[in-house]
Amino acid sequence: MTQTSPSPTEPPRADVPRIQVTAEAVEWVKKRRDRLKQPNAALRVGVKGGGCAGYTYITELTEEPPKARELVYQFHGLSVYVDSRSLAFIEGSVIDAKNTLMFQGLKFDNPLEEKSCGCGATFSVKTSATEPSSEG
DSSP states (O other): OOOOOOOTTSOOOTTSOSSEEOHHHHHHHHHHHHHTTOTTOEEEEEEEEOSSSSEEEEEEEEOSOOOTTEEEEEETTEEEEEEGGGHHHHTTOEEEEEEOSSOEEEEEEOTTEEEEOTTSSEEEEOHHHHSOOOOO
């Protein structure tokens, strides 16, 4: 799928996914929903400041409706709420499920990530991702 970015003056559009969620990640989330007895829960994703590298990825299940600032996407039958303010830090990311000796869960493959801490829990972004565009 070719993604197009809106111009800086256009608001984010929920009909054009600005992140991707793999089928494996959707299955992982659905199994987790079943274990938690939340069969209709959506996946909420975003970032928050903090940690040794600067930012932390947020993923949580929620049965609440989306917040006003959240974009809603559908991936393989799963509703995914994306905090629009977090898009400057995660746009273009692919969320996948990983199951290794050191990590089990959802993992972001983020093209805007500059580096992550040793444990992989926090990350920093490329400077251009957080600066306003000079185009215009």
